[in-house]
Amino acid sequence: MTSTEIFEKLNLTQSSPSFKDKFILQFNERVLEKIMNLVLDQLSPEEIKELMAVVDTQSDADFDNYLAQKIPEIGVIVEQAKQEVLADLAMFAKKEEE
């Protein structure tokens, strides 16, 4: 997925470059937030507690290892998050058209 595709889907092709820059920054943040919730969806309540402890107290490498062990298909989740964020935002573009 490219930024051009995103702006086309959201009817923002006419926007200024500075707006687009900031919008993409925010879009990436939304993707990260979505990834986080998709990860949480994959874990049991006990595993969520484990993950919280890892985030709070362990190193970046430990965090990577923990995620790799619990969620080997993290690449799929990243792509899914992008598509879901785009779908969510596309709802507003549809309303604009209506």
Add this chain to the structure above:
Amino acid sequence: MAEQPEVIYRGEGQSEIPKPVTPPETPQPERVEREQTELQKEVDSAVENRMRFNQLQRFLRIEARTYPTSSNEQKAALEQQAILAGSRLENLKRIEYSLGERFKDFEKTHTSSEINKMVEVEQLTSPLAEEDEIILNQLLDIKEKEKYLDPIDIEKLIANLSADRKKAILNALDFFNELKPNETKALRDGADFKKTLGPEKSGIYINIRLEQGKLSPTEQALDLMAIKDPKKQAKREKLDVSLNEILDFIEKKKEGRGREEKIDLQTLIDNLKETAKTITFERKKYYFLDKNSLPEMKPAEEDEAKDYLIEIRAKADLAASKKEDLENNPDKAGACTQMILEILESQNVSEPRAWDAQNREKALEKLKAEKKTGDPSFMEKFIAKFKKKLHPEDVIHR
């Protein structure tokens, strides 16, 4: 007696200087070319000015949402609720749409009892639907009744959500999560809750409603409207008037009526300049840098905001210096106006809505994470860690 030189306006902070008296001109090719060049410059500057006015107008909308009151916490809580209402409504619609689509498929291949089972499973696996149920009634009511409560800084609003409010929502969630699917459905359909729930659960249900009622968002919103700052209100209205007068001027020119009407564009522009000065620097900062994403101002950003202030003042001066031509030469004014209108029509009105949509998504994701972890700061901590492991191709670039 010698002829006195005409005085032209040079804008704030600059002295008035005499305008040289020019002899009568005769049409020449060079002159036509020069006029064409000047006209193009005028068009460019007018377009710039109109864009700035438009930006100011957008700023106004933001300021209208953010004027200080003596009850900021109340306002923030109410606005938060309005935002959540929007998010939850969309989420609810998604769930309903998804259900509807799945039912269509299931009706083809499944019996009624299988479909009913599907309804129960969907309800049990969609806790947000119950969450929607308890707060939608109240929050959507606010959204509908208090139109001035548009979404603003989501992060700040979430931080300002009161402990009482959180507790009330969580209590309600617990209660609704424990209801049987048919009880939830009956309440959602507006059934008599006393008959549906029985005496014991009805008592708890009433308490939940009362607990939510203590927060009385609609009443708080009405109080808020009564105590809004009259000085701020006056400034906003004045700026509104200035902008509207200029827009009227453009409209009249477009319709050809500007030729007959003596409109003092200079006065309009002066009014705009004066009122623009009354807007605090802080507000401009938020407007220009996008308050939703930049709660703190960095030095470079502050410079940028200052440049903007200087720039908009210079543009207003430029517009003032052109007022004679615009008023006395309808053709030039018409060309400028046409260009302005074309620019306006091509401007993308979706931008503010795009921010709102992003902000709603952010609020929703944050609430989901908080509900699953119980830690309001978990999202930031997780993202800080996860960012480091992202590959470049996972990030969308401009």
